[in-house]
Amino acid sequence: MTAMDLETLVGQKLTIGVPGTKVTPEIVRHFKDLRAGGIIFYRINFESPTQLKKMITDLEDALERKILVTADHEGGRVVMFRDGITVFPDNLAFGKTGKIEYARKQGAIEAKELRRLGVDVNLGPCLDVLTDSYSPNIGIRSYGKDWKLVAEMGAARITAMQKGGVSTCPKHFPGKGHAPVDAHLGLPIIQSTWEEMEAVHLKPFLKALEVGVDSVMTSHPYYPNLDPEPNMIATFSRKIVHERLRKNYGYKGVIFSDDLEMGAIKAVSPIDQAGIRATQAGHDILLVCHDMNLQKQVYQALFGAYKSKTLPLRELEESYERIEELINKRKKRFEGGAPKAERQGIALADKICDEAVTFFRNPVKRSVKEWKRRKLLVVFPQFSSLAQKIMIEKRVCDEKKYVLSHFKKLGLKPEVKVVGIEPTSEEIMEIQSRVGDFDTTLLFCFDAHLYPSNKQLLDGVQVRSREAIVALLRDSYDESLVHKNASCLTCFGWRACQMDSIFKKLFSR
Structure with missing residues (x-):
């Protein structure tokens, strides 16, 4: 394997965020230096559908290759685009109605709208199950406390969205609806056992695997009864990611980490080592969502770890193949005509809210x-x-x-x-x-x-x-x-x- 080949394989693992609404020479150089395989879009990247499409086109033209285009588009409070899409209510409003068909219709509408904008992967839905305990971050992002309802609504939306051409990435495996701390800010510790997790929190994810979900995102909490090694958060745990999700459950799709810049990561590891540890755990794609310097640190740490054979090249090649398959699920960058919100979307959103x-x-x-x-x-x-x-x-x-x-x-x-x-x-x-x-x-x-x-x-x-x-x-x-x-x-x-x-x-x- 040549050094150039290794750079490309390593870079493909990174999905990164960048500042601004235009592709600058600095951004192009950054993508080329890191060989980054994907981009995640946030509110700061969006002015209009036309501008977003131009940003994607300009970046791919400059790189002369396809990239994986992702966005957090859960609905409700987690929506990045203001125009060209239907703003649906939060999942908990869907759950309150109890009507699975609403989630299925939402997925079909979202697929049409997101494909017009050029999005490959929707980093959702949230399949975390709530409990009676206070949930500082998940809350209204969840479909509710009934794991059966969460599983059915999630599966219906996933199936419809993927049928419409947008890959989904449900989160946050193995489930953190009962996390007592927001992982953006600090380290949640969840004491549940495997028996307790499999009785409730893992059920929606297993249903997602059953319906053929294209990718899955893991979570940052520390689960001492799932992997007792100190500070072995789920993101770093090979027991949870590789042995349980990949091997025991037989998952063959792409596994995403959550953003490595979050507070939960900072509480236990510098980010360069976090990239290595998340890769050792079995992640195909690492999200590093905001800071370009931190993105460079993760890339350099990974490259060094593979070059020294600290990380196995065979698993890197397997990840590359899975990511390529995910990218190539769509033959065209944009499909379905000019960006617009589906007419029936607004009526559906209003109906759900009135019932909820x-x-x-x-x-x-x-x-x-x-x-x-x-x-x-x-x-x-x-x-x-x-x-x-x-x-x-x-x-x-x-x-x-x-x-x-x-x-x-x-x-x-x-x-x-x-x-x-x-x-x-x-x-x-x-x-x-x-x-x-x-x-x-x-x-x-x-x-x-x-x-x-x-x-x-x-x-x-x-x-x-x-x-x-x-x-x-x-x-x-x-x-x-x-x-x-x-x-x-x-x-x-x-x-x-x-x-x-x-x-x-x-x-x-």
Whole structure:
């Protein structure tokens, strides 16, 4: 094997993210230096469907080869593209309906939309199963607590999406719906045994393997009862990845790591060694999603490990063949015409949300005529402040206009107060001083577990309001923080279609 051959084989293992919305000479040089096999797109890479298509085309033309184009497109809060696609609600809203057909229709629609944009692999769906324990990161990304429902919905969506030409990559094997810490921020430790995992958390992944899923993503938690070696997180565990997934379950597709730049990795290993250890565990593709210098470190560490035969060349060649097969599943880069959202997608998303919206306690059943006799304050998060980092729908970016649009046709004139995603002490004090002047305060609570200032605002509104209605957005576990005398409802997420359904539930009688 020549040095050039080895560079190509090693580089194929890397799927990387880059900054910006254009292919610069630096990005081309970076891809050529690393021989990187794939790219992952984020919100920062997207301006429009036309721009995204040009970025992909320019990069492949400059490299004179096909690359693997991937994106996190779970739906709900995990969506990277603002146009050309349907913004579906989070998986937990699907799960609330209990209708498998909705997930199947979603997969078929997503396939059409993503192929028009040139995407090869959707890094989803999330097949983690929730428990009664607080889930700080998965939460609304999961279909729910019933593993059978999670398995069936996941399999239906996977089958439909792959039939439409987009490979899927369900996550996070072997399951982390019960992780007590967000792996982006720190190291989760999950004490479940193999028996417990196989009884619940592994079931949806086994169903995905059964229906022929093209790829699978693993997870970063430490499972001491699955692999007891200290700090042997699942990403590094050959027992979990190679022996269990590849050998015991007979999986022949591509195995992705999760992003090696996450906090869980930093807690146990420098990133160059993380790349080697994740490869030893049995991963075909390593995600290194943001930092170009860290991407270089991983490539150089891998190249050195293969050159010194610390890592086996035979497994590298096998990984290369699996990745090539995944890339070549699609003959054309773009299929299905110009990018556009499927017309039936919006109607389906709205229908799901209307069925999913749920009162946790003290349902409000009030006619528009009765609402007109009440003085109403609506407290709403400033989503536009997040628009440079994550995808925020255009119609939500003018928050006050968005909120008032739901009342105008009903002849209602609430006062609307927009506060920060993390409200300032001044904003909290102002709201607390004013809620007593209104008959009802409707608070759209972004996430009171994650952000202490949200918890402070929530407490203040509940204590001082004559009537408090709390609409939970990012975290339905916030129900535990809502007082018994307050009304509480959710649509299991904060996309426009979900908040629309909350407004309809409250004000359409």
